[in-house]
Amino acid sequence: MRLSRYFLPVLKETPAEAQIVSHRYMLRAGMIKQQAAGIYSWLPLGFKVLRKIENIVHEEQARAGHIAIQMPILQPADLWRESGRYDDYGQEMLRMQDRHERDLLYTPTAEEMVTDIFRSHVSSYKDLPLTLYQIQWKFRDEIRPRFGVMRGREFYMKDGYNFDLTKEDALHAYNRHLVSYLRTYERMGLQAIPMRADSGPIGGDDTHEFLVLAETGESEVFYDSAVTDIRLGAREIDYDSHEECRAVMEEFTSLYARTDETHDEAAFNAIPEDRRRSARGIEVGQIFYFGTKYSEPMGAMVQGPDGQKVPVHMGSHGIGVSRLLGAIIEASHDDKGIIWPEGVTPFHVGIVNLRQGDEATDAACEQLYKALNAAGLEPLYDDTEERAGAKFATMDLIGLPWRITVGPRGLKNGVVELTSRRTGESEEMSLEAAIARVQEIYAPHMG
Numbered sequence: 001m002r003l004s005r006y007f008l009p010v011l012k013e014t015p016a017e018a019q020i021v022s023h024r025y026m027l028r029a030g031m032i033k034q035q036a037a038g039i040y041s042w043l044p045l046g047f048k049v050l051r052k053i054e055n056i057v058h059e060e061q062a063r064a065g066h067i068a069i070q071m072p073i074l075q076p077a078d079l080w081r082e083s084g085r086y087d088d089y090g091q092e093m094l095r096m097q098d099r100h101e102r103d104l105l106y107t108p109t110a111e112e113m114v115t116d117i118f119r120s121h122v123s124s125y126k127d128l129p130l131t132l133y134q135i136q137w138k139f140r141d142e143i144r145p146r147f148g149v150m151r152g153r154e155f156y157m158k159d160g161y162n163f164d165l166t167k168e169d170a171l172h173a174y175n176r177h178l179v180s181y182l183r184t185y186e187r188m189g190l191q192a193i194p195m196r197a198d199s200g201p202i203g204g205d206d207t208h209e210f211l212v213l214a215e216t217g218e219s220e221v222f223y224d225s226a227v228t229d230i231r232l233g234a235r236e237i238d239y240d241s242h243e244e245c246r247a248v249m250e251e252f253t254s255l256y257a258r259t260d261e262t263h264d265e266a267a268f269n270a271i272p273e274d275r276r277r278s279a280r281g282i283e284v285g286q287i288f289y290f291g292t293k294y295s296e297p298m299g300a301m302v303q304g305p306d307g308q309k310v311p312v313h314m315g316s317h318g319i320g321v322s323r324l325l326g327a328i329i330e331a332s333h334d335d336k337g338i339i340w341p342e343g344v345t346p347f348h349v350g351i352v353n354l355r356q357g358d359e360a361t362d363a364a365c366e367q368l369y370k371a372l373n374a375a376g377l378e379p380l381y382d383d384t385e386e387r388a389g390a391k392f393a394t395m396d397l398i399g400l401p402w403r404i405t406v407g408p409r410g411l412k413n414g415v416v417e418l419t420s421r422r423t424g425e426s427e428e429m430s431l432e433a434a435i436a437r438v439q440e441i442y443a444p445h446m447g
């Protein structure tokens with residue numbers, strides 16, 4: 001993309017309404033525009049990152065064997081009356097009527113609808129296990145929408161639902177989700193720690209939330225500092241293996257890590273004192289096992305191997321796709337702007353032309369731009385007439401992890417400059433070497 005033809009409405013001033021750094025930078029970098037309290041338009045740069053995050057979620061869901069569907073945003077209230085949640089959900093649910101005075105609602109989650117799909121089409125244990133998921137807009141009429149996309153009213157969420165014959169199988173689905181979530185967040189350059197949590201209006205016994213540690217997080221958390229040393233890394237996990245998924249789940253959850261809702265002073269104090277931590281965290285996902293809570297009242301039954309009809313065991317599993325943009329920025333920024341991890345960056349590399357209009361410099365930039373595109377990478381080429389300082393400031397603000405700077409002086413010696421946004425370190429090299437280096441850096445992130 002050439003910046004002269006892009007739509008990147010960066011703001012010079014810091015917007016007064018933004019209280020935390022991710023919200024400030026998303027507004028300043030022209031990623032989002034607020035349209036009403038907690039409701040945003042996604043401008044090109046923000047939309048691009050949203051799509052990258054969404055793609056990672058889809059890829060990791062596919063790897064775990066989960067199947068994508070799409071359910072409607074507006075749902076009939078009657079389904080929610082069957083489960084009893086139409087009355088329970090309270091003021092967070094946005095309710096409306098159509099012209100025939102039929103009650104509708106804007107989906108805050110979708111246990112009822114997916115259970116309805118299941119009961120209409122599945123009747124035998126032979127069709128299990130089954131996990132259906134979607135990535136869809138949700139609405140919750142939050143009392144205090146704030147912090148930009150972190151606590152919106154309209155937000156983008158991955159919600160998945162497992163259907164299993166037995167509790168044991170459903171707990172495997174739970175563990176499988178836990179493992180696949182770990183990989184999902186790690187690919188985004190995030191450490192999200194699974195913590196024992198409270199189940200809230202979804203209901204159920206087993207639930208973990210995934211928290212990204214950050215001072216601006218809304219959740220209070222308590223943990224053993226040793227949990228922050230564990231990574232999934234490049235390990236290959238067999239998602240069908242109950243044992244493997246359980247082993248990873250135990251590895252990541254046996255140390256103390258809880259939100260304030262389930263915090264236990266005595267258990268916490270049993271941790272060696274130098275490892276006890278209390279901090280704040282951003283909830284970027286949650287998994288639940290709730291057994292037959294929905295399948296029983298809604299009649300989602302299958303015939304088991306013995307011919308008996310039994311309600312299926314279920315769980316639901318959410319990832320805060322739009323909230324993740326805020327969480328990633330909270331975890332990765334400096335005083336100049338965002339620092340995107342390679343896995344989610346909107347463009348792979350910025351090209352800064354230091355002397356727009358200089359024939360040799362323009363030609364070298366064009367060559368670089370074309371070669372990077374041909375290599376399957378997405379460069380953002382600042383081909384505007386801005387002075388160098390302003391170009392650098394914009395690149396730093398929007399946070400592309402790598403920048404190639406091209407100017408007449410370097411070209412005389414046959415070099416351009418490759419700069420890391422994270423470390424600020426620059427290295428001079430030939431144009432070809434810079435292209436090769438950028439390709440090498442992104443190789444692990446190119447599907």
Ligand code: ATP
Nearest residue numbers: 149150151152155157283284285286318319320323
């Ligand atoms: P919270 O406790 O933050 O209100 P929740 O536990 O009610 O969230 P879930 O039902 O678990 O939310 O939804 C799954 C995920 O969706 C959450 O882990 C979070 O990342 C995201 N999410 C929930 N509410 C919002 C919101 N208002 N704005 C943005 N993302 C949200």
Ligand code: MG
Nearest residue numbers: 209283285286
């Ligand atoms: Mg939650």
